[in-house]
Amino acid sequence: RKEVEQDPGPFNVPEGATVAFNCTYSNSASQSFFWYRQDCRKEPKLLMSVYSSGNEDGRFTAQLNRASQYISLLIRDSKLSDSATYLCVVKSPGGSQGNLIFGKGTKLSVKP
Amino acid sequence: NAGVTQTPKFQVLKTGQSMTLQCAQDMNHNSMYWYRQDPGMGLRLIYYSASEGTTDKGEVPNGYNVSRLNKREFSLRLESAAPSQTSVYFCASRSSLNTEAFFGQGTRLTVV
Numbered sequence: 001r002k003e004v005e006q007d008p009g010p011f012n013v014p015e016g017a018t019v020a021f022n023c024t025y026s027n028s029a030s031q032s033f034f035w036y037r038q039d040c041r042k043e044p045k046l047l048m049s050v051y052s053s054g055n056e057d058g059r060f061t062a063q064l065n066r067a068s069q070y071i072s073l074l075i076r077d078s079k080l081s082d083s084a085t086y087l088c089v090v091k092s093p094g095g096s097q098g099n100l101i102f103g104k105g106t107k108l109s110v111k112p
Numbered sequence: 113n114a115g116v117t118q119t120p121k122f123q124v125l126k127t128g129q130s131m132t133l134q135c136a137q138d139m140n141h142n143s144m145y146w147y148r149q150d151p152g153m154g155l156r157l158i159y160y161s162a163s164e165g166t167t168d169k170g171e172v173p174n175g176y177n178v179s180r181l182n183k184r185e186f187s188l189r190l191e192s193a194a195p196s197q198t199s200v201y202f203c204a205s206r207s208s209l210n211t212e213a214f215f216g217q218g219t220r221l222t223v224v
Binding site: 034041042043044045046049087089100102103104105 | 145147152153154155157202206212213214215216217218
């Protein structure tokens, strides 16, 4: 099992749709969780951290389920500008990843 | 506030040539990272430096060397470039183990 797994997509949705991404991680000792956004030919940028109680930032909601070892990102009322690749990132102890482990990303395309 | 600055942004090398990718951060972060990103592979860690004076191998270190010159700067060197090293390279930094990483704008390297 890979350390962090995401559905690669692409997710093609119309404007205004609600879309959800899931991410699973293998190390139960993982400590911190993040969602990053990466636009085409740009660097990844932090979208939001994921807290144990779940958290919301405008149209974006992140959830963490430690028992099942998965993280989710919900985007409501999708905008054209939400089109990007969304990376799930997990901080785990030890390993060769410098503690930050990136999923391969889920591509979202929002259409008019 | 410049954040993480990488140079150059683009580079074409011939097989066997050497070059150094430069990275500097002005956020007083302890940890710095070098990643490569290839289509379908996601971000893979090459080397990281948890603090000034220390460096460690990541997932794909072969063919690369690094130097943590001081707290601000972390360079990546290709001693003898190979076509397999054609990729987009990202430098990143973060302040502590539980915080997010900030990325530079990337270097697009082509080895012919």
